[in-house]
Amino acid sequence: MTQYESSNERPSAFSLSYSENGVAWLKIDVPGEKMNTLQSAFADQVSDVLAELKTKKDIKGMVVYSGKPDNFIAGADIRMLDACTTAEEAQQLATKGQELFAQLETLPFHVVAAIHGPCLGGGLELALACHSRVCSDDDKTRLGLPEVQLGLLPGSGGTQRLPRLIGVASALDMILTGKQLRAKKAKKLGVADEVVPHSILLEVAEKQALTEKPKRKHSFQDWAMGGNALGRSVVFDQAAKKTHEKTRGNYPAADAILEVIKYGLQHGVKKGLQQEAKRFGELVMTPESAALRSIFFATTAMKKETGSDAQPAKISKVGVLGGGLMGGGISHVTATKAGYPVRIKDIANDGIQNALAYNFKLLDKKCKRRIINKAELQSQMMQITGGTSFKGFANVDVVVEAVFEDLDLKHQMVRDVEQKTSPTTIFATNTSSLPIHQIAAAAERPENVVGLHYFSPVEKMPLVEVIPHLGTETGAGTSAETIATAVALAKKQGKTPIVVADKAGFYVNRILAPYMNEAASVLLSGEPIEHIDNALLDFGFPVGPITLLDEVGVDIGAKISPILLAELGERFKAPDVFDLLLNDGRKGRKSGKGFYLYNAKQSNAKKKEVDKTVYKLLSLEPKQKAAGLDIALRCTLMMLNEAARCLDEGVIQSPRDGDIGAIFGIGFPPFLGGPFRYMDKLGAKRVVELLTEHVDKYGERFTPCEKLVAMANEEQSFYG
Structure with missing residues (x-):
């Protein structure tokens, strides 16, 4: 693939290059950012690209691709919405996006989106404006319109293009839930046209771009009774009923999505887009969206925090004490999310078998849903072993204890672990009620003892409380390195950790x-x-x-x-x-x-x-x-x-931690933003x-x- 750069290249998130075979290459690479996000400042850059393309008479096709190694476009930059002071300002943002994507859609040659990694929100709306979509089969690749999770609707054409591409019922399911599709599922639904190995993604997209633009018929297969008015009414009524059962009227975005999609089908794409932009602007200004966006900003900020000033210790292997429901769940997220080998110890073989069966059941469910294949299932199961002795614990870096809530038993576990593991091994106790300093009182190395409170079921609940203790009568408190290591482990397990004090009930x-x-x-x-x-x-x-x-x-x-x-x-x-x-x-x-x-x-x-x-x-x-x-x-x-x-x-260290802890730990209503934002509202x-x-x-x-x-x-x- 021989390419040469455009003569008017300048620093931009969007750059054009051309192949000798007539294919244009539009690279998206936001300078200085790990992830590509769409920003309002890019409007002029995209306009320049589109203007340049119109001057080229020999282009046979175009591939839109990412210059980032592991993402296409993760969505729009949410910060620009917080800058809006009126619904009209937010509506103008949506309208501008619609206009740019419409120009992309009307280019006379075949435009193909080559998608690897997250393609979400505005990223998928851009891809939908392309004429075809080729995805990598990598597990990182996800397609979705998650705006509803921020109290919004897709504002750059998503409510109008997606139903016409894959049918109303499937589009409503995607947009109302904000679910993200893996590549194979996206192809099955018709969102993607091809799914290929990452190594040949650009090659396949290039070949596709050189073919004739596809002539797509509006997809009516999901409209009951052949797409007539009665059939559409049934689909929308069912969707509205199902949505209200979940939202109970607390999330205005859900009602707006139903309204805008229905309006566009009744009055055509042009009026549908106008209504989409109008409702998008109104939703941006709702307190529900502001609260949901605050959760997004909070969790984004928390991803960068380490819990202490120290660097976390390296983890290579994790031990789990107890093969019950909690032990099975902790071993599962450690092996399948964090990717660490896990050794489980229980007093009985039945406990080990139960933990292994629990893990197999979860993985088999993924296999049946084709999220993983049988080889991946077997590989992940091989990461988890167990026994009734401490064999295999000599080289574990962290031991997570999930035995009964009995202080004497936990004291015995601390003493046993310290004898059977290295002096640097961390002892993390998954207690929900016993003070950590009381458990650490039995330790020779109390600085290695920390609370790691998971919530049940572990594989579903997103929160972990990390609980350092301040010290015992005979020893030091939890070390800064131990805190940082516990936080790092929780993040690798796919959790959102908050550091809380060692007081009754924690937070x-x-x-x-x-x-x-x-x-x-x-x-x-x-x-x-x-x-x-x-x-x-x-x-x-x-x-x-x-x-x-x-x-x-x-x-x-x-x-x-x-x-x-x-x-x-x-x-x-x-x-x-x-x-x-x-x-x-x-x-x-x-x-x-x-x-x-x-x-x-x-x-x-x-x-x-x-x-x-x-x-x-x-x-x-x-x-x-x-x-x-x-x-x-x-x-x-x-x-x-x-x-x-x-x-x-x-x-807790801040109102933010208190809000995230309550929302992720016990389901405090997200649209209220958490207990502290709700109190501020009142x-x-x-x-x-x-x-x-x-x-x-x-x-x-x-x-x-x-x-x-x-x-x-x-x-x-x-x-x-």
Whole structure:
């Protein structure tokens, strides 16, 4: 492939070169950035490129490709949206993008996008404006329109081009969920035309560019009843119903997406694009989008943080103690995400078999979905071994302990690990309730001991709490290197780590406990179980508190509650329900008996049914008296108050960490931005007023903490 540079080359994210065979090459390479993102400043650069192409009479085709080694275009630069002060400004950004992509689409020769790595948001919209798309089969390659996750819709033609390319139902599924497609799935749906090895991506794209432009018919195959008005109505009605079940009206972007796609199909592409830009501009200015974008900025910033000033130690192999649900999950993310060999130790062979079976089940599911092949499944399973002795632990760099919540047992684990491993091996304990310094008290090298609190199921939950201890009576606290290594391991496992203080409940469980206790108090006042759960679902939580208690396990709640009560005081006193439930064998889902029914017939039902016998056990006659919003506010206020206390006491290092911890750890409504952004939205004065009103109604546990009272008096906010 002989190429020569354009004569008017200048520093730009977009540069043209030409081959002797008549193929133009448009390279996208944002200077000084690891990832290609689209920025408003690039509009003139793209216009210059398009103007130059119009002067060339001998071009037979063009390939659009990335100059970055592992990404095409990761999307638009979200920072430019924060600079918009009005909906009209944001609308103009969208309109400009639409105009540029329309010019690309109308070029007289065959334009092919050669895609390797992430091709998301505006990146995919650019690719959709090309006439064909060739993707590498690399696992890094992902195609998607994730704007809905930022409270937005695709604003540069995505809502109009994608439905016409792959059909309405498939396009709605992609745009409403923000899901990202691997290359093979993209080809199967029709988003991509070819999938080839990365080594021949440009070669295949070049050949494609030299062929005639494809003449695509609008794709009606997914429009029920042949694409007639009735069929389209059915598709949209089903999508709207399914979407509302998930969003409960809390995410305006979802409704806007349905509206804009439907409008474009009814009135044509031109009017559809106008409506897309208009609604995009309006969504940018919504508080929901601002909150969701704040989460994006927070997680992006956190990726660069190391937890301490020290450099992390090198990790080559990881040990896991315990083959239960947590141990199986921790070994899975360590082997398959982080890529480290894992050695599991359990007291029984059954524990090892359970952990291996758990991993195989997860990998087999990926294999059946064609995410990995059988060879990759076998390769990843070979990364995980286990036994009932410490054989194979001599050279592990980190041991993650996931045994029962028993201090004597954990002390024994610390002593055993220190004897069987090297002096530099880190002991990370996955405890949810025991103070780390108490566990470290049994260590000869307490500086190597750290808390690493995962959430269940480990392979799904994105948060990890990293908990250094300050020292024991006989030894030092967690070293800076140990903290940095624990943070680095969590990131490699695909987690978002937050560093929290070694205090009772740490952060997530500490703010969750009063919320759950209050839900139990509401239940004991006679409110129906499903009414309580629905109230918090409507508020924006992904699962109701009573359902959550069943999922986590009543026995776990009963174990943690006395620890928090002893350490933190009467406001953590749980209602007297745990003993009654446990004496009746109601541990929740794991025992097949809880607040809801878990028999085989019920397991196949779409909607869970309440086990009404629990009312008799608790001496209750359920009757709906309180409004759903009142119940939601009552439970959530307890969480907000405790979150403010955690910040004041230094349990978390910043409001940002508190927001990410609550969203990623317990599903605090993302569209509210987290507890601290939500309190800023209400205003400290209003939060104190609400808490004071609840003191009068329900008791002293609602007393606003000193920090909130001071902030209210001084009219301060958490984010300034």
